[in-house]
Amino acid sequence: MKKFLAICMAAMMAFGAVGCSSSTEGTTETTETTETTEGEETSEATGEEILIGGLAPLTGSVAVYGTTATNGAKLAFAEINANGGILGGSQIKYEVLDEKGDATEAVNAYNKLSSMDMVALLGDITSKPTAAVAEMAASENMPMITPTGTAADITTYGPNVFRVCFLDPTQGKTMATFASETLGATKVAVIHNTSDDYSDGIANAFKEEAAALGMEVVADEGYGNDDVDFRAQLTTIAQSGAEVLLIPDYYGKIALIASQAKEVGVTATLMGGDGWDGVATALDESSYDVVEGAFFCNHYSTMSEDEKVQNFIASYKETYNEEPSAFAALAYDAAYILANAIDAAGSTDKQAIIDAIAATDYDGITGHMTFDENGDPVKTISIIQMQNGAYSLYGTVEP
Amino acid sequence: MDALLQFLRQLINGLQSGSIYALVALGYTMVYGIVKLINFAHGDIIMIGAYCALFFITLLSGAGLPVWLCVIPAMVFCALLGMLCERVAYRPLRHSPRISSLITAIGISLLLQNGAQLIFSPNPQSVPKIFSAEALTFGSFSISLGAIITIVVSIAIMAGLQTFVKGTRMGKAMRAVSEDDGASKLVGINVNSTIQLTFAIGSALAAIGSVLYISAYPQVQPTMGSLLGLKAFVAAVLGGIGIIPGAMIGGLIMxxxxxxxxxxxxxxLSDAVVFGILIIVLLVKPSGILGKNTKEKV
Incomplete structure (x- = not known):
């Protein structure tokens, strides 16, 4: 009887909990507001709030990018507000709307933010919705910084659009230069995912730059999205005498390709772009040797000895209880650049803010950066080397 | 000479992936042969087998035993799962129109796939090495141990299965049921348990396939079975579905x-070429490479 009662109680509690969570979900469904300084807000001088809009996929298939980036930006704004805000004491209110990774949702969310009188936009996160929003923002001359939209066309919509991350072609170029100048390679090979823009973008830029630097592309192999067997292509590459093999893809695929490369006897140094970040999580400890000594370029290194980087990592860990991804670091930098620019502009006038962003000269977590005439960053790129499953900082490349 | 070596290496690559297709195709072919059902859930049984193997690999390596032993619990688990699917989903529909069973098979496939996503998360999980990375070297030519084991195991299994079906009482019962289940019942064959045995063997073979698969591609994820299953199905059709050596030949050719x-x-272009071959073979010989043309009885 007691047991039965206990089960009933447990069931009721479970239902109760579900009821609670669903009702709170209702209120936060699309809007996630951060009032970053709840305690001290009233004590600050002017008390006026400056609204910075945010767009990010907080749900859906790319939610992990959106949430980590939003966390990074929130952390930055909380720090700024705690240090007295901007424009002589105004607090920043950062309002993030969920766009679910969808371009239409993103445009709707942008319109909503725009009607709420936002001063500037921090977002979007993935390339496609970012491009859609950039077009809208350009027509309103709204200051906009995307932390992570890498597609080339995003910053072409207007002088008001900026980005903090480097572009896919930049990564390909950087790795080609690195292969030629630092590794002294003369023969290079590429294996890339032909149905993916990111992989294609890096591979093409790499091949172009390699040819320009006088290196010979001895093998150029492709594969499809769902492929798991790369032995045939890798056997060809192993016989081609390449000293460097570029694998521009995301970490899951890289783990498979690298294991098979080792098996068929590829001895070339492996290389890639920022998709390599996380490759150790996709490999078992017993297989770390397959990526040993591989190089890839990334936005920043958690191993950097820079005090600012270490402080950021420590406070991010303290707040969110996880390692900050490159997305978090980029959004953190974007938030600081935006806040500094509003402060420098001295008002919330849109054109003044845009001019101030364009004049940015900032030392961030992801390196020192200024903006070129397109609004793309001119910044340092970190070269990471895999050592026993850890990502060690090999060096940085200046623009 | 160099070109010849290169060709041999590519041939071995093909034999290795082809052997895995063949093992999986055997499961399709056996089930089709006996109940005329294309068991679309077969690919997902491989996925479950891979997760099961991964679980036991961690246990075995913790206990200091050789990790390839994980194939035994994986086989048992998959055989039970195959029998369960048959009992719950296919047996009640055995005498309904074939399209109903087909849709049910797709349903089971989705159920397993999405269930695995819920339980194991959609992220790929890495698998420790199962066979040592050593290679057999003959001069400048080397074959990895994994490739040899894969090829030998699948050929041995195919031969074993063929003897089982041709030589044993159970095998005879299977062939009888596949010819005419009503008449088999009349001569005293337990049709239900024979069909169940077929599902059990097919699923256990899938488990062996899954262990070979994760030794070659060390990653496990809930959707891994769908493309593998599709290609193995194509291999079975190419070789002549319902015929055991046909599945083997189809898989190796693919x-x-x-x-x-x-x-x-x-x-x-590899997928385009492979499916192109399928179309040509089916145009020339609609019943597959080893298929016999059966005349419709009046």
């Missing part, structure tokens, strides 16, 4: 052509 296309024509 693997070898895939590998050679990637190596000598274009790495992006």
């Amino acid at each position: 693997g070898i052509f895939e590998s050679l296309t990637k190596a000598y024509i274009s790495s992006q």
Whole structure:
């Protein structure tokens, strides 16, 4: 009887909990507001709030990018507000709307933010919705910084659009230069995912730059999205005498390709772009040797000895209880650049803010950066080397 | 000489992936042979087998035992799962129109796939090495141990299965049921348990396939079975569905052509070439390479 009662109680509690969570979900469904300084807000001088809009996929298939980036930006704004805000004491209110990774949702969310009188936009996160929003923002001359939209066309919509991350072609170029100048390679090979823009973008830029630097592309192999067997292509590459093999893809695929490369006897140094970040999580400890000594370029290194980087990592860990991804670091930098620019502009006038962003000269977590005439960053790129499953900082490349 | 070595290497690559296709195709072919059902859930049974193997690999390596022993619990688990699917989903529909069973098979496939996503998360999980990375070397030519084991195991299994079906009482019962289940019942064969045995064997073979698969591609994820299942199904059709040596031949042909296309024509055209071969074979011989033309009885 007691047991039965206990089960009933447990069931009721479970239902109760579900009821609670669903009702709170209702209120936060699309809007996630951060009032970053709840305690001290009233004590600050002017008390006026400056609204910075945010767009990010907080749900859906790319939610992990959106949430980590939003966390990074929130952390930055909380720090700024705690240090007295901007424009002589105004607090920043950062309002993030969920766009679910969808371009239409993103445009709707942008319109909503725009009607709420936002001063500037921090977002979007993935390339496609970012491009859609950039077009809208350009027509309103709204200051906009995307932390992570890498597609080339995003910053072409207007002088008001900026980005903090480097572009896919930049990564390909950087790795080609690195292969030629630092590794002294003369023969290079590429294996890339032909149905993916990111992989294609890096591979093409790499091949172009390699040819320009006088290196010979001895093998150029492709594969499809769902492929798991790369032995045939890798056997060809192993016989081609390449000293460097570029694998521009995301970490899951890289783990498979690298294991098979080792098996068929590829001895070339492996290389890639920022998709390599996380490759150790996709490999078992017993297989770390397959990526040993591989190089890839990334936005920043958690191993950097820079005090600012270490402080950021420590406070991010303290707040969110996880390692900050490159997305978090980029959004953190974007938030600081935006806040500094509003402060420098001295008002919330849109054109003044845009001019101030364009004049940015900032030392961030992801390196020192200024903006070129397109609004793309001119910044340092970190070269990471895999050592026993850890990502060690090999060096940085200046623009 | 160099070109010849290169060709041999590509041939071995093809034989290795082809052997895995063949093992999986055996499961399709056996089930089709006996109940005329295309068991679309077969690919997902491989996925479950892979997760099961991964679980036991961690246990075995913790206990200091050789990790390839994980194939035994994986086989048992998959055999039970296959029998459960048959009992719950296919047996009640055995005498309904074939399209109903087909839709049910797709439903089971989705159920397993999405269930696995819920339980194991959609992220790929890495698998420790199962066979040591050593290679057999003959001069400048080397074959990895994994490739040899894969090829030998699948050929041995095919031969074993063929003897089982041709030589034993259970095998005879299977063939009888596949010819005419009503008449088999009359001569005293337990049709239900024979069909169940077929599902159990097919699923256990899938488990062996899954262990070979994760030794070659050390990653496990809930959707891994769908493309593998599809290609193995194509292999079964290519060789002549319902015929055991046909599945083997179909699988090996698929693997070898895939590998050679990637190596000598274009790495992006391999699927197009493989499916092109399927279309040509089916145009010339609709029942598959080893298929017999059965005349419709009046």
